[in-house]
Amino acid sequence: MFSSKLFVVAILSGSCMLAAAQSATVPIAPAPQPAVAPDAAARAADDLFLLLREAARQDDAAGAASYAARLPNHAIASYVDYYRLKPRLRSASGDEIRDFLQHHQGSAIADRMRNDWLLELGRNRDWLNFDQQYPLFVLDDDIQVKCYGLMSRAVRGENVAGDARALLVNPPGYGDACASLIATLAQAGQFDANDLLAQLRLAGEQHATGPARRAAVLLGATDTQAAQAVDVPALALARGVGVSRVDHEIYLVAVGRMARTSARLAVIALEKNASRLSPQELATGWAGVALAASMTLSPDAWGYWQKSAGALLSQDQLQWKSRIALRQGDWKSVRATIEAMPPQLRADPTWTYWLGRALAAESGASHEQAQALFARIADQNSFYGQLAMEETGRQVSIPLPGRALTPAEIAPMAANPGLRRALKFFSLRLRFEGTREWNWELRKLSERELLAAAEFARQNGILDRMVNTSERTRTEFDYTQRFPSPHNEILQPTVQNLGLDRAWVYGLIRQESRFIIDARSGVGASGLMQVMPATGQYVAKKIGLTDFVQAMLTDLRTNILLGANYMNMVLASADGSQPLASAAYNAGPGRARNWRATLNGPMEGAIFAESIPYAETRSYVKNVLANATNYAALFDNKPQSLKARLGVVRPGGAGNQLP
Known part of the structure; x- marks a missing residue:
């Protein structure tokens, strides 16, 4: 749309040209017009850029070259160069790649290209060039590059076993690089049978069939047996416990996998062969059962953990044992389990806080130790930072802003x-x-x-x-940046009519979409409040929105109306508990209802949040409540208590039962 000023200029220019044309003795040729309007040309270039990107993603070198040739002056020229080169990375010369890195030195896309090239150099075992490039990789955030880096050092004769043990904790993300590292360390004698057995157990625990197969082969067993233990545990259990140590470990993997679907069958299998297993093997088996039981909040979980004494627990097992001990109120076990964690895990704010709480539950000098732990994280404006702050006698408040930006x-x-x-x-x-x-x-x-x-x-x-x-x-600090409240003119009337806590609503929106109006999740949730289509339809029917169609989820007003009403519904079904209602909003009312049903009595809100079985929902609830506490401090202009907001979560309840 033209501005009025430009429109006047255009009219005046046109009048002058007309007068000149009338007084001239020869016709004046019209001014040349561009073949394509600038906006249209820019859109066409962007469309080509998107096609170039997709060609590169599909490793279509010819297509990428063709599209790139038609984009000589695109606004993101460095990415045109990247997408042209990326599909040819395996065939391109080292000099060509170095030219790209030199030309775009210091940029994000140069570091991305170096990441890609390091993976290729690692696959080709080109350690000379790998070792030259790896120190220049700024982000160094790719686990496979890290594995190739350790492999290169091992090939040079360095002992990297300790670094490898710390790194190799997520078998599903290993890929070729980390699998090759494990094989290299085994062949070099840096990894012994205990290391390989630990990898086998970890792969079984995380349902990583490929890594389990490879670990079994390195241990001298068949990869078929390992795959069956992970994927078809009933078949592996029917085959029996076997005679060798590796056979026993594969059997125990099957026990742990079976416990995910039937704890009863897993327990029967373990008890049936208890006499043929060593005490530590038996404890390992019980740890596998305990982990599965913990992730369903089974009332039997704590008893299984008691039987696992003597097992070498994985990081996931240590964390879940701690969570179940929290639910039991067994602070002595909470302390012992956290202190058994690797230093890096123990230093996480989650376990720093709970270790402090465990120490505070004791008498004597432990109180000073607890306060030291709380002080260590109390300056972190996060869920556990806020809780630690309250343990030191302070509440969440908004720091004074600095001088205004110019x-x-x-x-x-x-x-x-x-x-x-x-x-x-x-x-x-x-x-x-x-x-x-x-x-x-x-x-x-x-x-x-x-x-x-x-x-x-x-x-x-x-x-x-x-x-x-x-x-x-x-x-x-500028907390208006950290905790913005956009669209308040739309949200406030809806929230006020429903009687909802505005701080909680904004805390949830901040976690759901970070205020991206057109956000869309991989499962179809849409908009500012990430409303699922089925949820939107259900809520629309409940509130009498008769003309609702799915496309309306992207409308800002409709999205807020439906999302806020759904929050009100889940809060009512949770008897006013914000932790429970937040869990229901994220994971669904049915799951939240099941988690609530495991309670034998009132539970501290922080313990309930920490023991939510789904990792995504566990993190979500903690973030929403920490956000809400900050928003309340900002809106009310006075200190706030996260502990009070968390309250206690009670069993049962007469709230409305949502589907």
């Missing part, structure tokens, strides 16, 4: 090439690439510049980047 401070952000590339990606709805470019630039910024970048994100309507960027500061 236009001169924000201007360099608008001129930053990386941030401009990020904006372009966001305009193309390529959030992954946009976020990568944005975060890459943040590494270089001071605290003051981070606040300026966050404000630049706000000005461009990219609130998720504003929140993420502002959260990185440690000495200067």
Whole structure:
């Protein structure tokens, strides 16, 4: 749409041209017009760029080259170069790749290309070039590159077993690199049978059939037996316990896998062969059963953990044993289990807090030790940081803002090439690439510049980047950036009519979508409040929204109306418990109802949240409640208690039963 000023200029220009044409003795040729309007040309270039990206993703080198040739001056030229080269990475010369890295040195896409090349060099066992490039990989956030890095060092004769044990804890993500590392260490004698058996157990625990197969072969067993133990445990159990140590371990993997579907059959199988297993093997078997029982909050879980004494527990097993001990109120066991965790896991704020609570439950000098642990994390504005703060006698409050940002401070952000590339990606709805470019630039910024970048994100309507960027500061704060409340003119009347806590609603929205209005999840949840189609239809019917169709979920007003009403429904079904209602919003009322049914009496809200079986929902509930506490402090302008918000979760209840 033209502005009135431009429209007047256009009329005046046209009048002058007409007068000149009437007085001229020869006709004046019309001014040449572009073949394609600038906006249309830009859209066409962006469409080609998206086709180029897809060709690269499909390893279509010819297609990528063709599209790239038609984009000589695209706004994101570095990615045109990347997508042209990426499908040819296996055949490209080292000099060509180095030229790309040199030309785009210091950029996010250069580091991405170095990541890709390191994987290729590792696959080819080209350790000379790998060792040259690896120290230049800035992010170093790829587990397979890390595995190749350890493998290269092992090939040179270095002992890397300790580093490998710390790294190799997630078999589903191993790929070729980490599988090759394990084989290399086994052949070099750096990994012994105990290491390989630990990998076999871990693969079984995490349902990683391929790694289980490979570990079994390295141990001298058949990969078929290992695969059966993971995928068809009933068949493996029917075959029997076997005679060798490896046979026993494969049998115990099958016991743990069977416990995921039938604890009763797993217990029968374990007890049937108890006399043929060593005490430690038997304890390992009980640990597998205990883990499965814990993840369903079975009342038998604690008894199984008692029988697992002497087993070498995995990190997941240690965490679940701690959670079940919390539910039991057995603080002595909570302390012992957390203290048995590896140092890196024990230092996590979750276990720092609960170890402090366990120490505080004791008498004497333990109180001072507990306070030291709380103080260690009390400055972290997170779920456990807030709880630790309350243990030190303070409540959550909003820090005073620093001096206001000036236009001169924000201007360099608008001129930053990386941030401009990020904006372009966001305009193309390529959030992954946009976020990568944005975060890459943040590494270089001071605290003051981070606040300026966050404000630049706000000005461009990219609130998720504003929140993420502002959260990185440690000495200067702007909580209007960290905890924004957009669309309040729409949300406030709905929330007020329903009698909902506005801080809780904003806390949930912040976790659900980070204020991305058109957010869409992999399972179909849409909009600001991430409403599922079936949920939207159910709520619309309940509130009398007769003209509802699924497409309305992306409408801001409708999304807030349906999401807020659904929050009100789950809160009523949870008898007013925000932790339980938040769990229901994320995982569904049926699952939340099942978790509640496991309670024998009132449970501290923090313990309930920590022992939610689904990792996603567990994290979600903690984040929503921590967010809500911050919002309440911001809205009410006074300190707030997360503990009070968590309250206690009670069994049963007469709330409405949602589907």
